[in-house]
Amino acid sequence: LEGIVRESDMILVARGDLGMQFPLEEIPILQHKIIEAARLMGKPVIIATQVLASMMENPAPTRAEVTDVAHAIAEGVDGIMLTGETAVGKYPLEAVKWLRSIIETNEGRVSVELKPIDDDIQKRFAHSIAKLAESISSKLAIYTQKGRMATRIAAYRPRIQIYAASNNIKTLRKLTMVWGLKPIKVKANDYKEGLEAAYQELLKNKYLSEDETIVLTYGLIEEGEHIVKIKRKV
Known part of the structure; x- marks a missing residue:
């Protein structure tokens, strides 16, 4: 993981692809490790896949989805990517508005402390x-x-x-x-x-x-x- 992050300009945590290679219950652990590795090396990190998946059919997200986005913000990600929600979903504009609202509400309320761990x-x-x-x-x-x-x-x-x-x-x-x-x-x-x-x-x-x-x-x-x-x- 460290070698991949070191050679990359930016990191995308594609949870859909991770879910095909690892047990689903391990995805939160892997997401945390990848985000932490990227931030320690000063590389921007984005999460994607099923961020607000229910909004492909519904005009509002589920409570679990809101919590998932807030958790990603608390971990210190640089960006959160919508995919199917805006590409083929029924409520693309509403999805963007909801995502922005969740980010703006939670971003200023979390403190993501990071300290250099080596002598670089x-x-x-x-x-x-x-x-x-x-x-x-x-x-x-x-x-x-x-x-x-x-x-x-x-x-x-x-x-x-x-x-x-x-x-x-x-x-x-x-x-x-x-x-x-x-x-x-x-x-x-x-x-x-x-x-x-x-x-x-x-x-x-x-x-x-x-x-x-x-x-x-x-x-x-x-x-x-x-x-x-x-x-x-x-």
Whole structure:
């Protein structure tokens, strides 16, 4: 499992396929292990299959389905995928509305704590930045070219707004699937330039209020120094 997660860009927990290979009563255990492995390696994870299956025929989900979705949120998944409910079901719009309602109701009420379990400097840096911004009730902006550090930071689920700025449109599209990230397109030739461009873009779009604080940084690269800025809009 760890080898698969390590080589993947994103993990999909396809419970239907798992159910054909393992006893059904083991699916919750496997789902938990896969989600945990993905988050520990900073990889986005999505669950799918029979999320709101009863809504293929009915306009409202069952209590068990609502509980299943809430449990997935509590485990810290990045996304929940509807399949037959919206592809061939009778109530596709209602299914999307119900899923959104369940997510919005439960997401802010759970605390998904995750700590780095090894000495990987990338993970520890991501954890430290997330905790720094959270501890001072600050927003966080990270300039990234491939999205790896932004994804690692999001894996720790800090209760703050995270902005991921990049000059790479493919990276930004990928980051739309990651929990808590708001992608921002900027023009920059290097990391330090990207950091300033990200800050200016936040000001331009009025994402920062008066006296609001933001932590700005970028992914760890091989250089003599690394910049972490704390700014307050005045």
